[in-house]
Amino acid sequence: MGLVIVEAEEEDEIREGRLAADGGVGSILVPPTNFSMVDDGIFRSGLPDASNFRFLETLNLRSIIYLCPEPYPQENVEFLAANNIKLFQFGINGKTEPPVPMPEDTIIEALKILMDVRNHPILIHCKRGKHRTGCLVGCFRKLQNWCLSSVKDEYRHYAGLKSRTSDLCFLESFNVVSLRQCLYSIIYQYNGYSSKRRLLYREESVQKPQIKSM
Amino acid sequence: MGLVIVEAEEEDEIREGRLAADGGVGSILVPPTNFSMVDDGIFRSGLPDASNFRFLETLNLRSIIYLCPEPYPQENVEFLAANNIKLFQFGINGKTEPPVPMPEDTIIEALKILMDVRNHPILIHCKRGKHRTGCLVGCFRKLQNWCLSSVKDEYRHYAGLKSRTSDLCFLESFNVVSLRQCLYSIIYQYNGYSSKRRLLYREESVQKPQIKSM
Numbered sequence: 001m002g003l004v005i006v007e008a009e010e011e012d013e014i015r016e017g018r019l020a021a022d023g024g025v026g027s028i029l030v031p032p033t034n035f036s037m038v039d040d041g042i043f044r045s046g047l048p049d050a051s052n053f054r055f056l057e058t059l060n061l062r063s064i065i066y067l068c069p070e071p072y073p074q075e076n077v078e079f080l081a082a083n084n085i086k087l088f089q090f091g092i093n094g095k096t097e098p099p100v101p102m103p104e105d106t107i108i109e110a111l112k113i114l115m116d117v118r119n120h121p122i123l124i125h126c127k128r129g130k131h132r133t134g135c136l137v138g139c140f141r142k143l144q145n146w147c148l149s150s151v152k153d154e155y156r157h158y159a160g161l162k163s164r165t166s167d168l169c170f171l172e173s174f175n176v177v178s179l180r181q182c183l184y185s186i187i188y189q190y191n192g193y194s195s196k197r198r199l200l201y202r203e204e205s206v207q208k209p210q211i212k213s214m
Numbered sequence: 215m216g217l218v219i220v221e222a223e224e225e226d227e228i229r230e231g232r233l234a235a236d237g238g239v240g241s242i243l244v245p246p247t248n249f250s251m252v253d254d255g256i257f258r259s260g261l262p263d264a265s266n267f268r269f270l271e272t273l274n275l276r277s278i279i280y281l282c283p284e285p286y287p288q289e290n291v292e293f294l295a296a297n298n299i300k301l302f303q304f305g306i307n308g309k310t311e312p313p314v315p316m317p318e319d320t321i322i323e324a325l326k327i328l329m330d331v332r333n334h335p336i337l338i339h340c341k342r343g344k345h346r347t348g349c350l351v352g353c354f355r356k357l358q359n360w361c362l363s364s365v366k367d368e369y370r371h372y373a374g375l376k377s378r379t380s381d382l383c384f385l386e387s388f389n390v391v392s393l394r395q396c397l398y399s400i401i402y403q404y405n406g407y408s409s410k411r412r413l414l415y416r417e418e419s420v421q422k423p424q425i426k427s428m
Contacts, residue, residue: 028361037251147242
């Protein structure tokens with residue numbers, strides 16, 4: 001078994017402290033509140049602030065799905081511009097009084113962006129990463145064929161004490177059949193060792209000789 | 215932008231229901247309790263049972279880190295054999311009466327297995343995916359330079375009401391400097407778009423022309 005060295009990247013990583021290989025001199029990274037990895041190239045969290053920007057840089061994000069109607073904070077807009085990150089905003093009302101059902105059409109549009117690997121790595125976030133983000137991720141899990149109880153458990157896991165029955169009902173009733181058929185009209189394929197459908201650029205695919213191409 | 219089709223894999227995926235592109239005929243997948251993705255090729259959960267095996271198959275695991283002293287369940291042993299998954303067992307006592315501190319030496323040995331990409335995709339699990347798994351993942355986060363408060367938040371996130379002060383103290387006092395220096399003696403490099411150090415086979419590296427090699 002041969003090993004490979006990438007000196008330049010190593011130096012970059014040490015300097016940027018992504019995984020300090022020195023005595024721990026690398027800078028400390030602060031993930032956004034309620035941060036987690038959802039799947040290959042898909043992350044979730046609450047609203048990031050400036051203290052999280054260095055951490056977000058290590059994710060090499062291509063895009064962000066922002067699920068709030070409020071304008072994106074200026075410092076976040078500047079961070080996205082500086083890092084060439086595309087913002088997809090879907091304004092979903094976070095208020096619960098009066099109760100507002102999760103808008104299915106908006107979630108479906110967000111799912112289409114989420115499923116397109118050309119937007120990956122992608123971060124999904126609302127304000128606290130509990131309800132709007134939890135519903136979008138829950139619908140994504142239904143598309144992955146997760147059983148409903150696991151979908152709900154994951155929602156509750158991140159919503160904690162703020163778990164909402166209306167969101168759980170939305171997840172239960174969300175119909176993925178039509179969306180699956182819509183997504184099936186897009187061409188997918190494996191990516192690496194994971195077994196999720198991926199939409200790839202030709203130039204990405206040619207780096208994977210194990211993948212057949214047209 | 216060109217797209218690529220892999221018909222064989224598509225049919226496999228539909229048949230196996232990994233992401234049902236049909237009307238939803240694909241089989242339902244049941245993740246293990248407390249399942250989550252930790253990082254590229256790294257997963258965590260509670261003890262899987264037979265109902266989770268089809269889900270685990272979609273992860274294409276190469277290995278499992280099992281943190282309990284009890285013998286691995288026979289049906290799990292058979293699942294690993296059938297799927298060519300290597301088992302790394304580190305017997306850490308899960309009892310709290312009398313209080314038993316998390317064994318640092320054992321955690322370090324488990325971290326060395328966890329950090330070696332030749333073992334990825336890898337699943338870390340104990341019995342409930344709360345304490346032993348939470349401590350190992352927490353030490354991994356310290357290696358990634360996560361701030362201590364985020365490391366503790368993630369531990370609490372999965373331990374829930376079962377969160378243990380002794381585990382939080384262990385995470386706070388765990389010294390990653392010597393382990394970093396040990397790991398730095400291994401050669402790492404980027405893997406794809408993520409910015410984590412990875413140890414690769416030569417045959418893996420040659421599929422990534424963007425990576426310089428010796």
